Amino acid sequence: MEIGIAPTTPLSPAVFAILLSLAQGDKHGYHIMKDARTAEGGSVQMGPGTLYGSLDRMMRDGLVEESGFSDDERRRYYRLTAVGDAALAGELGRLAKTIATARALGLLPQRGRS
Amino acid sequence: MTSHGTRRESLYALALRFYPAHFRQAYEAAMRQAFRDALADTTLSRRTLVATVLRDLATSLPKEHFAMLRDTFARPILVYNAMVLTALATGLALALYAIPQSVLRQGANDPQIALAGDLAARLEQGVAPATAVPSASVDIARSLSPFVIVYDDQGHPLASQAQLNGQTPIPPAGVFSNVRQRGEERLSWQPVLGSGHSVRIAAVIERVQGINGAQSGFVLAGRNMREVESRISQVSQMAGLTWIGMLGVILLGTITFGWYTRPGPVSASVSERNHSSVQTGS
Numbered sequence: 001m002e003i004g005i006a007p008t009t010p011l012s013p014a015v016f017a018i019l020l021s022l023a024q025g026d027k028h029g030y031h032i033m034k035d036a037r038t039a040e041g042g043s044v045q046m047g048p049g050t051l052y053g054s055l056d057r058m059m060r061d062g063l064v065e066e067s068g069f070s071d072d073e074r075r076r077y078y079r080l081t082a083v084g085d086a087a088l089a090g091e092l093g094r095l096a097k098t099i100a101t102a103r104a105l106g107l108l109p110q111r112g113r114s
Numbered sequence: 115m116t117s118h119g120t121r122r123e124s125l126y127a128l129a130l131r132f133y134p135a136h137f138r139q140a141y142e143a144a145m146r147q148a149f150r151d152a153l154a155d156t157t158l159s160r161r162t163l164v165a166t167v168l169r170d171l172a173t174s175l176p177k178e179h180f181a182m183l184r185d186t187f188a189r190p191i192l193v194y195n196a197m198v199l200t201a202l203a204t205g206l207a208l209a210l211y212a213i214p215q216s217v218l219r220q221g222a223n224d225p226q227i228a229l230a231g232d233l234a235a236r237l238e239q240g241v242a243p244a245t246a247v248p249s250a251s252v253d254i255a256r257s258l259s260p261f262v263i264v265y266d267d268q269g270h271p272l273a274s275q276a277q278l279n280g281q282t283p284i285p286p287a288g289v290f291s292n293v294r295q296r297g298e299e300r301l302s303w304q305p306v307l308g309s310g311h312s313v314r315i316a317a318v319i320e321r322v323q324g325i326n327g328a329q330s331g332f333v334l335a336g337r338n339m340r341e342v343e344s345r346i347s348q349v350s351q352m353a354g355l356t357w358i359g360m361l362g363v364i365l366l367g368t369i370t371f372g373w374y375t376r377p378g379p380v381s382a383s384v385s386e387r388n389h390s391s392v393q394t395g396s
Contacts, residue, residue, distance in 0.1 A: 029144055029151075030147070030148040030151035030152060030155075034155070037158075045169070046166075046170070047166050047167050047169065047170020048144075048149055048167075049133070049145065049170045049171060049173075049174030049175065050173065050174045051148065052137075052141040052144060052148075053174050053177060053181070056141070072147070074143050074144065074146070074147040076144050
């Protein structure tokens with residue numbers, strides 16, 4: 001992927017979980033891993049190798065960047081870029097359409113009306 | 115941290131050594147810190163942590179090595195350079211084969227050109243074919259000596275020095291038709307031996323007018339190509355070895371150049387940039 005262009009193909013679970021976690025603010029490595037483990041974060045069991053390998057490729061693609069902030073020199077904080085934000089929005093839109101299709105086909109229960 | 119925790123961290127630090135050097139250089143400290151944070155996280159069971167880390171090592175180690183190889187050797191400029199050099203090496207090796215092969219093959223006709231010309235001149239001066247053709251017989255399957263044959267206008271032998279399986283060899287009729295039109299033909303001729311094997315002859319055929327006073331015909335001068343073919347085979351082997359050698363040098367050069375110019379992880383360059391910014395005060 002070229003730097004600065006949001007991906008158009010579905011994101012991997014790890015990349016999606018990282019983007020979702022960073023959408024809530026700047027975070028360091030373990031915090032991202034912890035978010036990813038939760039049901040809300042995608043239930044992705046990610047180790048440090050997968051996390052930093054993904055972050056390296058995501059930085060190369062311009063999706064995230066190091067924030068420069070650190071409360072401990074051994075901890076690195078990362079944040080979303082505008083491209084990362086767009087990639088996340090694109091993926092969420094794709095998932096929303098998929099869920100809408102599943103609902104229309106009766107594969108998922110219809111959303112309750114309030 | 116407990117002694118168990120220290121031991122686990124040491125083991126993890128040991129496992130990190132198996133990641134590619136550039137990746138380790140950029141992320142080792144951060145990965146160790148993430149592992150330390152995980153050890154300190156009371157909501158995460160040790161069992162889950164160990165399983166996650168083992169699975170992570172099993173998947174991310176080969177992935178990072180593959181990414182390192184891809185980043186190092188699959189760069190378009192590196193692949194393009196290697197392809198251009200391979201094309202040049204292939205062209206050079208083909209030239210190393212084709213030029214000497216052509217020179218050797220054309221040189222194989224030299225005695226026959228002179229022999230055919232001289233014999234045609236003698237025949238046209240009125241010398242009888244049986245007199246003009248030397249009496250010494252040449253077994254064309256075994257001998258490397260040049261030989262001559264005189265044919266009448268229909269391609270039947272009038273006098274011959276050459277013998278193959280006890281008979282005078284006769285070229286295909288189409289050859290004589292061509293010589294009738296062009297006056298001369300230089301060709302590789304492959305008469306079949308009785309055993310099913312064949313022998314290759316470098317032959318020059320000329321049209322002759324006035325054999326025995328009035329008859330038209332042909333003179334053929336030929337020579338077994340065994341020695342020339344052996345030299346062409348040596349040239350082919352040398353060109354092949356040169357080509358393989360050049361490909362080896364290109365491969366080695368590409369690997370070496372790719373390795374020393376490989377891009378590091380993004381984080382490493384960010385760290386280096388930050389470091390140099392601090393040094394320059396920017």
